[in-house]
Amino acid sequence: MTKYFLLAAMALSTSASLAQKNANVIDSYYRLLRKEFNQDNAYKTTGFVEQRWRVPGNTGFTESIYEVEKVLQKGGFKKEVKGEADGPLTYRVESREMKRLTWEPIDATVTIEGEQQPVLKFATNRNMLAMYSGSTPAGGVTAELVYVTRATMNTIDPKTVAGKIVFGEGSVGSYYQFAVKNGALGAMGYSMPAYTKPETHVNSIQFSSISNQDSTSQKFGIVLSYQAKERLKAALAKGVVKVHVETKARIYKAAELTIVANARGSLKPYERFVFSAHVQEPGANDNATGVGTLAEMARVTATLIKQKKFDPKRTITFLWGDEIQSTARYIKEDTTRAKGIKWGMSLDMVGEDIAKTGGTFLIEKMPDPSAIWTRGEEKHTEWGGSVLKESDMFPHYFNDLLLNRCLQQAKSNGWIVKTNPFEGGSDHTPFLQAKIPGLLMWHFTDVYYHTDADRLDMVSPEEMKNVGISGLATAYTLASANEATTATLIAELQKSATDRLQVEYQIGLKAVTSGTPADEEKHKLDVWAKWYTDAIGKMKDINVTGETKPLGNSITNAQSAVAELSEKLKAGLK
Known part of the structure; x- marks a missing residue:
């Protein structure tokens, strides 16, 4: 029997003898929990x-x-x-x-002037109103929509957007800051990450935020879905577009x-x-x-x-x-x-x-x-x-x-x-x-x-x-871990460590075959082995009544077995 297998056997034997005293404790938790x-x-x-x-x-x-x-x-x-x-x-x-104000949305709609079907409405797109968006005056506002790219945001003439509504493809927060700075009534932004598959889920809107929290002068920020963005762009392609926006929200101390x-x-x-x-x-x-x-x-x-x-x-x-x-x-x-x-x-x-x-x-x-x-x-x-x-x-x-x-x-x-x-x-x-x-x-x-x-x-x-x-x-x-439960967990972690080292060895073996220096893969095994031996050492704090000599032996033997296995596997990386 090699030294590794001797150490592994000692560790598992010590843990197993302790675990047998209370082998069904963890299982009993599942029986209770599944029922309740x-x-x-x-x-x-x-x-x-x-x-x-x-x-x-x-x-x-x-x-x-x-x-x-x-x-x-x-x-x-x-x-x-x-x-x-x-x-x-x-x-x-x-x-x-x-210290900061809280906020809650109440209602919102965006409609292209001359069209009956809203581009967005809060009842079906409840993320359309950017967090900390303000309310429009009663009855809403109607104004020209101006498309602004991020590239021109810093160079555009403020007169181009003053009194209008800014629309762009980017975070609503950045467009809102630009709109407020240049006298616009509010802003609309579109920004959906690829993993949300916006061209498939065309009505999805991720919630977003605008930073200003002055409840007395807050303007509105609208977050657009893919479909809403495309409708607005299609309308703009035909000429001047005016949109009607109504928003209602509360900003208050809480x-x-x-x-x-x-x-x-x-x-x-x-x-x-x-x-x-x-x-x-x-x-x-x-x-x-x-x-x-x-x-x-x-x-x-x-x-x-x-x-x-x-x-x-x-x-x-x-x-x-x-x-x-x-x-x-x-x-x-x-x-x-x-x-x-x-x-x-x-x-x-x-x-x-x-x-x-x-x-x-x-x-x-x-x-x-x-x-x-x-x-x-x-x-x-x-x-x-x-x-x-x-x-x-x-x-x-x-x-x-x-x-x-x-x-x-x-x-x-x-x-x-x-x-x-x-x-x-x-x-x-x-x-x-x-x-x-x-x-x-x-x-x-x-x-x-x-x-x-x-x-x-x-x-x-x-x-x-x-x-x-x-x-x-x-x-x-x-x-509620006692000595027996702790012993069970030590044996369990030793197996997890062994399994991980074997996986890393197989990956490393393929890497070395493909040209990776063997020393690089050996180092990775060293890091994993140290991580697990240190992790096993932390198990001293599990037993509610403290570390015992049998548990200390189990921990030491498990650590030695993991370290020995690492050395054995490294020898196979050539």
């Missing part, structure tokens, strides 16, 4: 939230927060009086006066709400697993599904605790608020609390009907070597990601642990589960910035992303259930 998680509840909450155009502080945002509160109350959470220690299931609604619920740990309540889902943005998948799924996850957790079927040893926190901002505040505002946050998970766009949207379920990993060398089955989404450096790596077991929980759920029903290298841009980033392990559960690439076609008919209740069960199984496992 009600996808109709998640779908109902999603339906309530997606009807509302949500900007932090506005009516739709606030109503969504209070809808979550109703779910929590019905589930058994009690409002805090003195603090989280008031009971095993508590929640609070935090209110903060906003308070921004965040709601935080806690299933308090019975042994180490100061250590916690934090879920977050952002409320703002007007779509169904983005992110009413995150709100609805997390609300049902909280209800399920409360129910199982009340029924004494689950006892979290560490606290599980559920947070709903403004994307990135609320999560960042939760981490930064209480440094003592932040020290106890061991894991963070963002639910963002988690309910897509993939047959309709094309968006695959993904786990966005913390920075690992796939964000340096993205190859094989690894690939970035259309969101895109920067190539990271070795110094950016965040070795941790959380990546594979969540993936394995999702794959465990997938075995029961064929759910499609994939991963993508780190890209950033949602509620997992504040955790990572604070050096706290953080992951994102989401879907991409979605042709309806940020468009007004992202409505309830694009949502799959089954997808939300799969996400909710997998997320909770992960949290339950980590919140």
Whole structure:
């Protein structure tokens, strides 16, 4: 027996003997969760939230927060009086006066003079009014439409657009600034990314924003669909065009709400697993599904605790608020609390009907070597990601642990589960910035992303259930892990590391055959091996009651086995 196989056998044997003491704990979580998680509840909450155009502080945002509160109350959470220690299931609604104004759309239409059919109307294109657009005078305005290219924007005579309506192919924000500066009445812009397939989905509009927030002098900004843009261009090709525009919106001072619920740990309540889902943005998948799924996850957790079927040893926190901002505040505002946050998970766009949207379920990993060398089955989404450096790596077991929980759920029903290298841009980033392990559960690439076609008919209740069960199984496992469960997870991660090294070896072998220097491929194996040995070393913090000698031995043996395998595989790269 080689040294590698001896070490691997020792690691697996030690972990297996411990795991046998409590082998069915993780499986039991799935049995409980599959029985209790009600996808109709998640779908109902999603339906309530997606009807509302949500900007932090506005009516739709606030109503969504209070809808979550109703779910929590019905589930058994009690409002805090003195603090989280008031009971095993508590929640609070935090209110903060906003420095910036909030905004909400009410109505809008754009019609070419002489035509009866509007080019756009808010009733069917609810993203047509740019965020922070102002209202026209009662009855609207009628003015000549002037097409401006981005190339001529800086050189055009202001008299050409004064008192008129500017139209161009580019972001409405840039055209709005140009229009206001030069005395125009307002602006219209068209800018749709290729992955939304605008020439197929001709009526889709991605929501956009204009920056000015002076409620007394705000002018209007209209975001165009492909079809609307083409109608306006066709009309202009025939001669002078006048358009009638009516917009109605509210811009006002408001308070921004965040709601935080806690299933308090019975042994180490100061250590916690934090879920977050952002409320703002007007779509169904983005992110009413995150709100609805997390609300049902909280209800399920409360129910199982009340029924004494689950006892979290560490606290599980559920947070709903403004994307990135609320999560960042939760981490930064209480440094003592932040020290106890061991894991963070963002639910963002988690309910897509993939047959309709094309968006695959993904786990966005913390920075690992796939964000340096993205190859094989690894690939970035259309969101895109920067190539990271070795110094950016965040070795941790959380990546594979969540993936394995999702794959465990997938075995029961064929759910499609994939991963993508780190890209950033949602509620997992504040955790990572604070050096706290953080992951994102989401879907991409979605042709309806940020468009007004992202409505309830694009949502799959089954997808939300799969996400909710997998997320909770992960949290339950980590919140209450004992020695046996930890041993199981060590063995599981060792296998994940072995599988990854084998994959990278095969890719490297082909690369060397094609002319890549062997030393380059050996270095990649070294980086992956170090990432995993470091990740395995982090598993010392899983067992609620602390590291034990058997667990320490399991960790050491698993690390040695991974390192030895890496050396063995490198020898095959010549």
